[in-house]
Amino acid sequence: MKARVVVTLKPGVLDPQGQAIEGSLGGLGFTGVSAVRQGKIFDLEVDATDAEDARSKVDSMCTRLLANTVIENYSVEISE
Secondary structure, eight states: OEEEEEEEEOTTSOOHHHHHHHHHHHHTTOOSOOOOOOEEEEEEEOOOSSHHHHHHHHHHHIIIIIOOTTTEEEEEEEEO
């Protein structure tokens, strides 16, 4: 099974990298861009019996390593 995990900062958490990207975009002449937030994407291949098993394994990976659930949200997409 294939899994894609998208990790983003929770609303209200300061995002200095997003602010730096926003400033750089303005400096390059891209106007009308605001509220830039950065995140991470993980693409995984998981040995699992079905989508539910894969999701359970990936959720465990997220809470234990891939995402800091105190300040980050994550979403998981499972495909074959």
